Amino acid sequence: MKAPENKPLIQIQELNVEYRSARGAVRAVENVSFELFPNEVFGLAGESGCGKTTVANAITRLLKPPAFITGGRIMFRDIDILRMSQEELRAFRWDQLSIVFQSAMNALNPVLTIGNQIIDAMQAHQSISYEQARGHAKQLLRAVGIDVQRVDSYPHQLSGGMRQRAVIAIALALNPELIIMDEPTTALDVVVQKQILQEIKSLRDQFGFSILFITHDLSLLVEISDRIGIMYAGKFVEAGPSQEIFSDPKHPYTDRLMNSFPTVHGPRRELLGIPGAPPDLIEPPAGCRFHPRCELAIEGECDRIIPPLIRIGGARDVACHLVNEAEAVT
Amino acid sequence: MNRGNNGKQPILEARNLSKEFHTGGAFSGGTVKAVQGASFKLHRGHVVALVGESGSGKSTIVRMLARLYEPTGGDILYEGENVLEERGRRALLDYRSKVQMVFQDPFSSLNPVHRASHAVQRPLKIYAKTRGRQDLRRKLIELFELVSLTPAEEFVEKYPHQLSGGQRQRIAIARALAAEPEVILADEPVSMLDVSIRLGILNLMAELREKQGIGFLYVTHDLASARYFSDEILVMYAGFIVEQATSEELISNPKHPYTQMLLAAVPDPSRGLKTEDTDVQGEIPDLTDLGSGCPFAPRCKHVMDACHEAMPEPSPLEDGRWVRCYLYEEGAPVV
Ligand SMILES: Nc1ncnc2c1ncn2[C@@H]1O[C@H](COP(=O)(O)OP(=O)(O)OP(=O)(O)O)[C@@H](O)[C@H]1O
Ligand SMILES: Nc1ncnc2c1ncn2[C@@H]1O[C@H](COP(=O)(O)OP(=O)(O)O)[C@@H](O)[C@H]1O
Ligand code: SF4
Ligand code: SF4
Ligand SMILES: [Mg+2]
Ligand SMILES: [Mg+2]
Numbered sequence: 001m002k003a004p005e006n007k008p009l010i011q012i013q014e015l016n017v018e019y020r021s022a023r024g025a026v027r028a029v030e031n032v033s034f035e036l037f038p039n040e041v042f043g044l045a046g047e048s049g050c051g052k053t054t055v056a057n058a059i060t061r062l063l064k065p066p067a068f069i070t071g072g073r074i075m076f077r078d079i080d081i082l083r084m085s086q087e088e089l090r091a092f093r094w095d096q097l098s099i100v101f102q103s104a105m106n107a108l109n110p111v112l113t114i115g116n117q118i119i120d121a122m123q124a125h126q127s128i129s130y131e132q133a134r135g136h137a138k139q140l141l142r143a144v145g146i147d148v149q150r151v152d153s154y155p156h157q158l159s160g161g162m163r164q165r166a167v168i169a170i171a172l173a174l175n176p177e178l179i180i181m182d183e184p185t186t187a188l189d190v191v192v193q194k195q196i197l198q199e200i201k202s203l204r205d206q207f208g209f210s211i212l213f214i215t216h217d218l219s220l221l222v223e224i225s226d227r228i229g230i231m232y233a234g235k236f237v238e239a240g241p242s243q244e245i246f247s248d249p250k251h252p253y254t255d256r257l258m259n260s261f262p263t264v265h266g267p268r269r270e271l272l273g274i275p276g277a278p279p280d281l282i283e284p285p286a287g288c289r290f291h292p293r294c295e296l297a298i299e300g301e302c303d304r305i306i307p308p309l310i311r312i313g314g315a316r317d318v319a320c321h322l323v324n325e326a327e328a329v330t
Numbered sequence: 331m332n333r334g335n336n337g338k339q340p341i342l343e344a345r346n347l348s349k350e351f352h353t354g355g356a357f358s359g360g361t362v363k364a365v366q367g368a369s370f371k372l373h374r375g376h377v378v379a380l381v382g383e384s385g386s387g388k389s390t391i392v393r394m395l396a397r398l399y400e401p402t403g404g405d406i407l408y409e410g411e412n413v414l415e416e417r418g419r420r421a422l423l424d425y426r427s428k429v430q431m432v433f434q435d436p437f438s439s440l441n442p443v444h445r446a447s448h449a450v451q452r453p454l455k456i457y458a459k460t461r462g463r464q465d466l467r468r469k470l471i472e473l474f475e476l477v478s479l480t481p482a483e484e485f486v487e488k489y490p491h492q493l494s495g496g497q498r499q500r501i502a503i504a505r506a507l508a509a510e511p512e513v514i515l516a517d518e519p520v521s522m523l524d525v526s527i528r529l530g531i532l533n534l535m536a537e538l539r540e541k542q543g544i545g546f547l548y549v550t551h552d553l554a555s556a557r558y559f560s561d562e563i564l565v566m567y568a569g570f571i572v573e574q575a576t577s578e579e580l581i582s583n584p585k586h587p588y589t590q591m592l593l594a595a596v597p598d599p600s601r602g603l604k605t606e607d608t609d610v611q612g613e614i615p616d617l618t619d620l621g622s623g624c625p626f627a628p629r630c631k632h633v634m635d636a637c638h639e640a641m642p643e644p645s646p647l648e649d650g651r652w653v654r655c656y657l658y659e660e661g662a663p664v665v
Pocket of ligand 4: 586587588624625626627628630631632633634637642654655656657
């Protein structure tokens, strides 16, 4: 659980990223700011193409042309990741950061046993004997719920769920402070997914690290995250404690998103979803980027003026003219 | 939402369907029992969901019903007629026009070099649903409008790469509708789509069953969407259908221990993830070396001696639902 008095581990300030293409610049991330605290699980949600992966890749500095960071800072404690020298960057990626992608389980080396892949990661990193590393590898496999007998198995001998757990074990081998997980369980069944998520969360409780968790599955995101940020068309529209956003969404987009997925909990109800589709980010709509799909849009205002992300009491941030006015009145 | 269908003849029925695959070499090979003794009925205008983990046999059932796989055992009945006994191209073509498929992957199911119109025209021609060019064009536009790809005149001209995943899936549905089917077998049609787009497709299919009386077999591993879209849910585990009930009954009162585990695994946003929960555990078995007992036994909290001997037969419960588990056999202790 997050301790609010803590200093943030990661602080993203006014981040702007664009992809340059023949048709023009895709403004994939615009003025995004948020913080990730030590030990916190922060979830990023939003429809496909809204910029989640781009944010993740900016933090890890994995963005390559045609992607360009056109503004902002990403502070790791007191250092700006965007201004790190190659040397500093290597050290940061090496010591503080691990990344787990959706397809990571397919990126395991097919000719090495999973035990040796964990051992390699550790030995490349710190001076540790093979025997010590092997002992530690077994502990990690146990921690992610893989039978230690499997330490000498090759990736093809494991199911998809087990391979993805092995990837998480490798990510943990380096004892990182930050793990970025981009759709880590999307390709897996719910039962396996639940097992892995429980594992991740108890490892977090045990070892202490922060997670930036990305998924388009909102119920899962709300379930696992301490706080979440909702992105729409490259911008943050709402952020705050996940349970509060789930039970009382403030932004019209969040509200519709929360009404877009069926659930097995509670009574069955008709779902309306969100009419239309997200905009082309080469020429995003003026004003609030959601206005063409928003039933509550105020003519002359929402289509002209960009709503700023404003703190509305407690720890909630919302970017909507309507909400901002309502809050100003009360 | 159970409509009275008592006594009415089902449009499509599976009776004791089984499928075995032989894998590997002549000596090292094994037999995968992908589906064992699957029986169920689908009525006009009804939606039956087939739910289960990866590898449980859902797609194999669909492919047998689509006549893409020859069953190892059992029967398929269309309006009471045994489909497997009918021979000849004509009969197969007739059946295929009545029982259409929609697949999971909206990206690979359309040919990238052809315009959207191509995919939908083909079945119109193959199943001879049109007379002349003008009629073809009219039908084409009608179908695009039916799946809400409007303005249809524009959409028919587009290539797959100019369409979003949701739009491609709408074309896949239009293509299925072109054959004027009675039944659509939809194998994970929304799994690869985003939340809001997913809902749009589910609502479109719900409208088609409502307005056109099409029966759907909806395959998914997502219980929540099964509950949303279907009247009835079949739960599969390791090749067996282990439970059948109306959607609401199954969700609110699951009987089979596996169904209970599956439900417990669905994320519950109102609750938050509890690391101490132990209701979800174990792994699905390898289908090549299944014993004769209940395949869920290694993961089951309630396992008894009998469970290792033979797979229990379906036990009928109230309201026409049934379950294959010794806990519900007559005389068994009630859980
Ligand atoms: N053509 C085939 N040859 C050999 N084995 C097969 C074949 N098709 C399916 N199987 C096996 O049959 C079993 C059931 O597979 P099936 O594709 O029906 O599962 P499913 O429930 O649709 O899974 P998913 O949710 O991953 O789509 C699996 O063990 C699979 O490996
Ligand atoms: N290599 C690229 N070239 C051009 N545009 C890209 C590229 N990668 C992503 N984009 C665009 O940037 C936007 C954000 O993409 P992404 O960060 O992948 O979103 P998400 O992870 O939320 O689905 C989208 O409009 C996408 O089409
Ligand atoms: S700013 Fe206006 S258009 Fe945007 S979400 Fe709020 S009300 Fe809707
Ligand atoms: S038959 Fe036995 S092992 Fe199988 S689910 Fe029922 S109690 Fe469990
Ligand atoms: Mg992404
Ligand atoms: Mg399948």
